[in-house]
Amino acid sequence: MMVESASETIRTTPSNQNGVSSLSSQSDGGGGREGGSNGDTNGEISPVDLLHLQQQQALQAARQFLLQQASGLNSPSSNEVKQSPVQVPVSMAMMSPQMITPQQMQQILSPPQLQALLQQQQALMLQQVRLTHTHSGWILSKQIGSKQLAFQQQLIQMQQLQQQHILNLQRQGLVPLQPTAAMQSLQQAMCPSDLQQLWKEVSGVPSSEEALKQAEGLDLSTNSSNSTSAFPKAASAHIPLHSLPNGQSHTPKRDRYARLFEWISSFTKADSGDDHAPLYSKGSQPPSSHHEEHAGSHPLYGHGECKWPGCEALCEDMGQFIKHLNNEHALDDRSTAQCRVQMQVVQQLEIQLAKESERLQAMMTHLHMRPSEPKPFNQPLNLASSGSLLKRDSDAYPEGLPHPPTSAATPITPLRQGPSVISSSSLHTHSHSHTHAVGPIRRRNSDKYCTPIASELAQNCEFYKNADVRPPFTYASLIRHAILESPDRQLTLNEIYNWFTRKFAYFRRNTATWKNAVRHNLSLHKCFVRVENVKGAVWTVDEVEYQKRRPPKMTGSPTLVKNMISGLGFGSLNASYQAALAESSLSLLNSPPLVTPPSAASLNMLHVGHDDVSSTVEQVNSNGSCSPTLSPQQYSHPVHVKEEPTEVEEDSRPVSLLAGVTHSLPLPSDERDLEEDLPTEELE
DNA sequence: TGCGATGTAAACAGCC
DNA sequence: TGGCTGTTTACATCGC
Numbered sequence: 018m019m020v021e022s023a024s025e026t027i028r029t030t031p032s033n034q035n036g037v038s039s040l041s042s043q044s045d046g047g048g049g050r051e052g053g054s055n056g057d058t059n060g061e062i063s064p065v066d067l068l069h070l071q072q073q074q075a076l077q078a079a080r081q082f083l084l085q086q087a088s089g090l091n092s093p094s095s096n097e098v099k100q101s102p103v104q105v106p107v108s109m110a111m112m113s114p115q116m117i118t119p120q121q122m123q124q125i126l127s128p129p130q131l132q133a134l135l136q137q138q139q140a141l142m143l144q145q146v147r148l149t150h151t152h153s154g155w156i157l158s159k160q161i162g163s164k165q166l167a168f169q170q171q172l173i174q175m176q177q178l179q180q181q182h183i184l185n186l187q188r189q190g191l192v193p194l195q196p197t198a199a200m201q202s203l204q205q206a207m208c209p210s211d212l213q214q215l216w217k218e219v220s221g222v223p224s225s226e227e228a229l230k231q232a233e234g235l236d237l238s239t240n241s242s243n244s245t246s247a248f249p250k251a252a253s254a255h256i257p258l259h260s261l262p263n264g265q266s267h268t269p270k271r272d273r274y275a276r277l278f279e280w281i282s283s284f285t286k287a288d289s290g291d292d293h294a295p296l297y298s299k300g301s302q303p304p305s306s307h308h309e310e311h312a313g314s315h316p317l318y319g320h321g322e323c324k325w326p327g328c329e330a331l332c333e334d335m336g337q338f339i340k341h342l343n344n345e346h347a348l349d350d351r352s353t354a355q356c357r358v359q360m361q362v363v364q365q366l367e368i369q370l371a372k373e374s375e376r377l378q379a380m381m382t383h384l385h386m387r388p389s390e391p392k393p394f395n396q397p398l399n400l401a402s403s404g405s406l407l408k409r410d411s412d413a414y415p416e417g418l419p420h421p422p423t424s425a426a427t428p429i430t431p432l433r434q435g436p437s438v439i440s441s442s443s444l445h446t447h448s449h450s451h452t453h454a455v456g457p458i459r460r461r462n463s464d465k466y467c468t469p470i471a472s473e474l475a476q477n478c479e480f481y482k483n484a485d486v487r488p489p490f491t492y493a494s495l496i497r498h499a500i501l502e503s504p505d506r507q508l509t510l511n512e513i514y515n516w517f518t519r520k521f522a523y524f525r526r527n528t529a530t531w532k533n534a535v536r537h538n539l540s541l542h543k544c545f546v547r548v549e550n551v552k553g554a555v556w557t558v559d560e561v562e563y564q565k566r567r568p569p570k571m572t573g574s575p576t577l578v579k580n581m582i583s584g585l586g587f588g589s590l591n592a593s594y595q596a597a598l599a600e601s602s603l604s605l606l607n608s609p610p611l612v613t614p615p616s617a618a619s620l621n622m623l624h625v626g627h628d629d630v631s632s633t634v635e636q637v638n639s640n641g642s643c644s645p646t647l648s649p650q651q652y653s654h655p656v657h658v659k660e661e662p663t664e665v666e667e668d669s670r671p672v673s674l675l676a677g678v679t680h681s682l683p684l685p686s687d688e689r690d691l692e693e694d695l696p697t698e699e700l701e
Numbered sequence: 702t703g704c705g706a707t708g709t710a711a712a713c714a715g716c717c
Numbered sequence: 718t719g720g721c722t723g724t725t726t727a728c729a730t731c732g733c
Contacts, residue, residue: 491707491708510721511721531709533710534709537709537710537724538708539723539724540723541707541724547723554723
């Protein structure tokens with residue numbers, strides 16, 4: 018909904034956001050009209066100017082609301098907004114007030130925003146009216162009538178637009194066709210007639226409706242009935258006739274206030290399910306009650322000011338604030354009306370929040386995430402897995418793309434998760450975007466022990482091709498995979514480059530960096546063997562050397578081994594892979610009496626997969642003839658050009674130890690499956 | 702805390 | 718001469 022991020026906002030000068038004059042000057046900037054309602058004392062303010070003023074105020078309120086939305090729901094209080102420089106979304110700030118028609122405003126603002134806009138307009142108007150009362154003779158009563166007219170016109174127009182917007186949403190199925198009782202009540206509560214009354218009582222200025230009608234020919238009652246026709250009037254007729262809990266005696270008018278307030282309270286309780294009234298932190302006492310207000314803090318009091326909407330009265334201490342609260346915000350029409358408006362704003366925000374939450378849920382569901390799964394935030398990171406190329410989460414997903422539906426993320430998660438599931442902790446870590454731009458962030462384990470790079474790439478091939486997402490594999494794994502994927506199991510450096518760029522959108526940028534890393538890895542790791550042939554120099558993979566890379570420390574501790582196994586998350590393996598495993602000689606590992614020396618193939622298997630399971634897959638495939646991949650021996654080219662000849666000590670890993678581990682771990686069947694992929698060469 | 706693995710950056714040399 | 722290729726070193730970060 019937000020059109021601009023906070024970083025894209027511009028910061029207006031304080032003089033530019035503080036009220037009418039600056040707005041007028043803003044609006045006049047293009048037209049060159051000077052003076053006007055610039056706050057100068059020369060000249061009267063015409064109704065046209067006032068109407069113009071209202072439009073500017075609406076725009077300003079919209080800007081402020083958008084700003085508040087951009088900065089989260091805990092928006093600052095109105096006075097804070099006034100005191101701090103206002104950050105205005107660029108797109109909004111660039112718009113001259115005259116450029117925004119009500120229809121455009123409707124398009125820009127969502128119904129809750131429109132509602133909040135209404136409230137802010139009211140607050141602004143309240144301040145203005147107070148200003149007119151304190152600055153005697155500044156505005157004549159006739160001008161007040163004009164302003165009132167403009168205000169009413171705009172409120173009516175805004176409300177009509179909002180209702181149209183709601184109806185449009187209803188037609189599009191975006192909001193329920195049947196508004197909730199709360200919404201009906203709110204709509205009813207904000208009908209123009211109520212707003213008229215609200216204006217009358219809030220401003221304390223007698224309504225000059227007749228004069229308004231004379232001047233503008235506006236029949237507010239007609240507008241009222243039209244504008245509210247979509248929502249049946251019911252609320253006012255259903256205000257419960259209860260007395261206040263404190264047994265206060267009321268004049269008839271006072272009684273009406275009490276009933277209204279009672280209705281508000283009951284509405285809030287019924288609708289939100291909460292047991293606290295909106296204006297009181299704990300109790301539900303009406304404003305006249307003091308019992309709660311000496312608790313030292315008050316939600317309506319902060320920074321020495323009254324936080325009542327539209328009120329910025331300075332109160333030195335809590336006592337003074339309590340006095341102010343009881344005097345200025347006692348139970349009357351104005352307070353109840355403001356309460357209603359505030360309630361409406363909260364309600365709309367809650368609705369908006371619910372919608373956004375639902376959208377988030379749908380997005381995460383679509384991305385195979387589990388947003389609702391409770392999980393402590395300090396769980397081991399499972400997305401940016403070990404040895405991955407992820408510098409950091411934010412860097413891994415620079416365009417705000419979702420986490421890839423990688424199965425590589427899941428295996429090391431202690432909680433068993435299904436395939437292609439990204440836990441909420443992943444999201445959490447994703448939200449931990451670091452500010453600095455360099456520095457690798459790696460998570461061990463996934464790449465070395467759990468990441469089936471072949472199946473991962475097979476499953477999410479299109480994802481990595483199109484999304485600018487860094488693959489969760491090491492350069493070494495990717496290089497190896499690229500080489501093994503080639504028909505001849507050998508690639509030139511340029512072909513490796515091409516494979517990277519072809520397979521991963523991420524590697525289509527920052528070429529110097531990752532190419533350097535590729536070269537670095539090729540040179541660094543003994544498993545990559547440079548072979549001179551007719552094509553020039555090609556790179557091959559010495560699988561034995563590759564698998565000799567440091568495996569996990571799993572010596573001795575069955576608990577550790579079991580944890581590792583349980584963390585592998587076998588669900589990340591696809592069905593074909595599991596089937597291949599089941600059919601492969603690795604099934605020997607599942608045989609309890611594994612005491613006989615494994616075959617050569619089995620031995621090879623035992624060295625497989627500490628870096629990624631793809632090697633296992635490929636070797637399994639080689640045995641299971643699922644794909645024309647080669648055994649490690651076949652991978653290992655006999656031509657070792659590197660200066661340091663690989664000391665391929667014939668693998669003398671004691672298989673009995675593996676058997677011992679197997680025996681010592683009465684694993685569930687699915688976890689026994691996992692064990693097949695475990696590196697076993699250092700189980701001693 | 703130390704160590705190994707990994708990523709990044711950079712310098713350098715050789716070759717085309 | 719510039720770019721590519723390959724090697725090496727240094728440093729930072731992470732997980733164990």
